[in-house]
Each structure stands twice: as structure tokens, then as C-alpha cells.
Amino acid sequence: MLLLLVLFVASTRADLEMNFYAKSCPKAEKIVLDYVNKHIPNAPSLAAALIRMHFHDCFVRGCDASVLLNVTSSTGNQTEKVAPPNQTVRGYDFIDRVKSLLEAECPGVVSCADIVSLVARDAIVATGGPFWRVPTGRRDGVISNASEALAQIPAPFSNFSTLQTDFANKGLNLKDLVVLSGAHTIGISHCTSFTNRLYNFTGVGDQDPALDSEYAANLKANKCRSINSTTKVEMDPGSFRTFDLSYYTLVLKRRGLFESDAALLTDSRTRSIITGILGGSLNNFFQEFAASMEKMGRIGVKTGSAGEIRKHCAVVNS
Ligand code: HEM
Ligand SMILES: *[C@@H]1O[C@H](CO)[C@@H](O)[C@H](O)[C@H]1NC(C)=O
Ligand SMILES: *[C@@H]1O[C@H](CO)[C@@H](O)[C@H](O)[C@H]1NC(C)=O
Numbered sequence: 001m002l003l004l005l006v007l008f009v010a011s012t013r014a015d016l017e018m019n020f021y022a023k024s025c026p027k028a029e030k031i032v033l034d035y036v037n038k039h040i041p042n043a044p045s046l047a048a049a050l051i052r053m054h055f056h057d058c059f060v061r062g063c064d065a066s067v068l069l070n071v072t073s074s075t076g077n078q079t080e081k082v083a084p085p086n087q088t089v090r091g092y093d094f095i096d097r098v099k100s101l102l103e104a105e106c107p108g109v110v111s112c113a114d115i116v117s118l119v120a121r122d123a124i125v126a127t128g129g130p131f132w133r134v135p136t137g138r139r140d141g142v143i144s145n146a147s148e149a150l151a152q153i154p155a156p157f158s159n160f161s162t163l164q165t166d167f168a169n170k171g172l173n174l175k176d177l178v179v180l181s182g183a184h185t186i187g188i189s190h191c192t193s194f195t196n197r198l199y200n201f202t203g204v205g206d207q208d209p210a211l212d213s214e215y216a217a218n219l220k221a222n223k224c225r226s227i228n229s230t231t232k233v234e235m236d237p238g239s240f241r242t243f244d245l246s247y248y249t250l251v252l253k254r255r256g257l258f259e260s261d262a263a264l265l266t267d268s269r270t271r272s273i274i275t276g277i278l279g280g281s282l283n284n285f286f287q288e289f290a291a292s293m294e295k296m297g298r299i300g301v302k303t304g305s306a307g308e309i310r311k312h313c314a315v316v317n318s
């Protein structure tokens, strides 16, 4: 009895572990890695989309693949996918294709939440970025709620105190905030995510004084010609495919695209983390990034017998 109880407690409160699928699906991680290595080199911009998907997943109900759930017409539930922060998330079909390979190998064993975590890491590595450890054993959630995504995923117009609180609510500190924001060294943004800074910052047709005026003028003259421009821009122009330190250099030059990037300069602690990263080496940044990503990947995870292993990543099992 006691043994059973201990086993029960252990199984419901289990932690993530390295190579969780070693016995249940030994080839799982290799299948993910091979698929990523085969396809990401042809579509390198997806690496940015996939790490962002992982971030958005973890910030709402923990890393439980709730970001992947479709709106269900029967319940009419508005899922995380349709919340404004997610409208620009891409890569859902990439996850679905990895899932079908894993379902063919070991049906009902590998969670969509682990797939999102593994794919994000492998895709960043495949494009020359940092490696981080991805312990596995996450299970999939059964709830996805658009209003929670809107409330819990930081917005591009978030100020320092909002960012600090949003991250602290997920167990992440100021160093994690600065280090993880460094992911903006790759990828693109739609102009609409920041055109208020160019055209109407306080509602009187003004520009954000925290944004370098030359940079603003350039954006207004080229890619982001109106407040409703749907064009996309590189967040780290010139090296948007390279995972390097240039995001931080831009932020210090007041050329971070979002108010959330600029906000990192408004607090002396985060500012000195930035100068520290720039003063150190890229290797140090990669190590810090790895540590913060592993931490992010553990946010609110469901393990043991919590949640389920979805059959299709876009729908809860029936
Ligand atoms: C600190 C709070 C953050 C805010 C406010 C924020 C906001 C945004 C916004 C508004 C975009 C552009 C979306 C678009 O218009 O297409 C974006 C893109 C991106 N974000 Fe963040 N982000 C934050 C943190 C993070 C973190 C923690 C990561 C990953 C570790 C991340 C990774 C990315 C990447 C890679 C892109 C480019 C996506 C692509 O190319 O499709 N961001 N972010
Ligand atoms: C949809 O909403 C119902 C009622 O609030 C809830 O029980 C169910 O878990 C929700 N489904 C998802 C996928 O969030
Ligand atoms: C979604 O979350 C909001 C805010 O927590 C809550 O008020 C609402 O009832 C939830 N919706 C569903 C369908 O559960």
C-alpha cells in the first residue's frame, strides 16, 4: 500500500528528465532532430518563429502546447492562437509534421509540448545558434484561452515594470528577461507591432523619443510608411539570421524596435546586464541563454499523470 502510495505521488509529481523517452520511444529525439536538420536549412526563418512559439506556449498555462490548440466550433472557445500576440506566430504545420512522424513510430507517447521544446532548440542550433538542454516528460494541457494569452504574454509596448512583473510571475528574473530578449537577434517583426512609436506615440501624432530619430526616419521612409503598414522588417537588420550580440548593440544605440526592448535601458540593473553581456564574449551569452531557456522550458510543466498526450497537436483528445 505504502509503496503504491509513494509510486503514485512520484508519478503525479514527477519532474522533467533528460531523455525521458529513452525506453518508451528511444528514437524520438533523433526523429525530431533529423526532421529539423533536413528542413530548417531550406526555411531558416522558421527557427525564429519556432523559438517564439515555445516562449508563447510556456508563458500561458506552462509549456503544455496550449498554444497549438485550434478554436473549436462546438464550444466556440477562443484559444491562445487567436489572441493578438499569437496572430503572428508561425510554424504550426511544422510541429504537426513532426508529430505525425512520432505518432507513426510510437503512437500516443510523445507530447506536443515536448515536440515544441525540442524543435525550438534543434532549429536554433541548426541555424548556428546556442544549444541548450531540453529535459523532457512534459504533458499536454487541455485548456487554451485567448484572454489569458493576451494578459500574460508581454506586449511590445510593455514598460519595464510590466516586463519585470510578467517575467516574475513565471519565475523568471531580470537576467532571464535581458538574456531571453536577446532572441530578438533573429527574426522579423511586422511594422504594426511598433508603428505607434513612429507615428502616434502619445496620441498627438508624435514619435517615441526613446527611439533613435535617424533610425525612426529610415523606417518611416522605407518599410513602415504608414501606421497601418503590414510590411515586415528585420529586428536586427543586417544579421537577422545570425544569433549574435548585435541585438544588444542596437538596444544601446536606442535602435531596439519595441518599447519592451528600449525598456531594458530604463532600469540600471537590466542596463548593466546588457553592458555585461556586450563586455563578455559570445560564448558567455550562449551559456546564459542556454540556462535561461532551460528555465523557461520548465515553466508550469505538467508531468506524471497530469494532462494527456494529444493525438493531434491542434485538438484535445476526445
Ligand atoms: C520580453 C518580452 C517580449 C516581447 C514584448 C516580445 C515581442 C515580440 C514582438 C511584438 C514580435 C514581432 C511579432 C511580429 O510583429 O511579427 C516578436 C518577435 C520575436 N520574438 Fe519576441 N518578445 C519578447 C520576448 C521574447 C522571448 C523571450 C523570445 C524567445 C526566447 C522571443 C523571440 C522572438 C523571435 C525569435 C521573434 C521573431 C519571430 C519571427 O521571425 O517570426 N521574444 N517579439
Ligand atoms: C472550452 O471551454 C469550456 C467551458 O469553459 C472548458 O470546459 C473547456 O476546457 C475549454 N476547452 C479548451 C480547449 O480550452
Ligand atoms: C478565459 O480566461 C478568462 C480570464 O481568466 C476567464 O474569465 C474566462 O472565463 C476563460 N474562458 C474560458 C472559456 O474558460
Ligand SMILES: *[C@@H]1O[C@H](CO)[C@@H](O)[C@H](O)[C@H]1NC(C)=O
Pocket (backbone or CB within 6 Å): 159, 160, 161, 162
Ligand atoms: C507601466 O505600464 C503599466 C500598464 O500599462 C502602468 O500601469 C504603469 O503605470 C506603467 N509604469 C510606469 C513606470 O510607467
Ligand SMILES: *[C@@H]1O[C@H](CO)[C@@H](O)[C@H](O)[C@H]1NC(C)=O
Pocket (backbone or CB within 6 Å): 200, 202, 203, 204, 205, 227
Ligand atoms: C493618434 O492617436 C489618437 C489618440 O488615440 C487618435 O485620436 C488619432 O486618430 C491617432 N492618429 C492617427 C494618425 O492614427
Ligand SMILES: *[C@@H]1O[C@H](CO)[C@@H](O)[C@H](O)[C@H]1NC(C)=O
Pocket (backbone or CB within 6 Å): 226, 227, 228, 229
Ligand atoms: C493606411 O493608412 C493610409 C494613410 O492614413 C491610408 O491611406 C490607407 O488607406 C490605410 N490602409 C489601410 C489598409 O487601412
Ligand SMILES: *[C@@H]1O[C@H](CO)[C@@H](O)[C@H](O)[C@H]1NC(C)=O
Pocket (backbone or CB within 6 Å): 070, 312, 314, 315
Ligand atoms: C487546426 O486549424 C488549422 C487552421 O487554422 C487547420 O489547418 C487544421 O487542419 C486544424 N487542425 C485540426 C486537427 O483540426
Ligand SMILES: CC(=O)N[C@H]1CO[C@H](CO)[C@@H](O)[C@@H]1O
Pocket (backbone or CB within 6 Å): 081, 082, 083, 086, 087, 088, 092
Ligand atoms: C494560426 C491561427 O490560428 N492564426 C489566427 C490568428 O488570429 C487571426 C485573427 O483572429 C486569425 O485570422 C488567424 O487564423
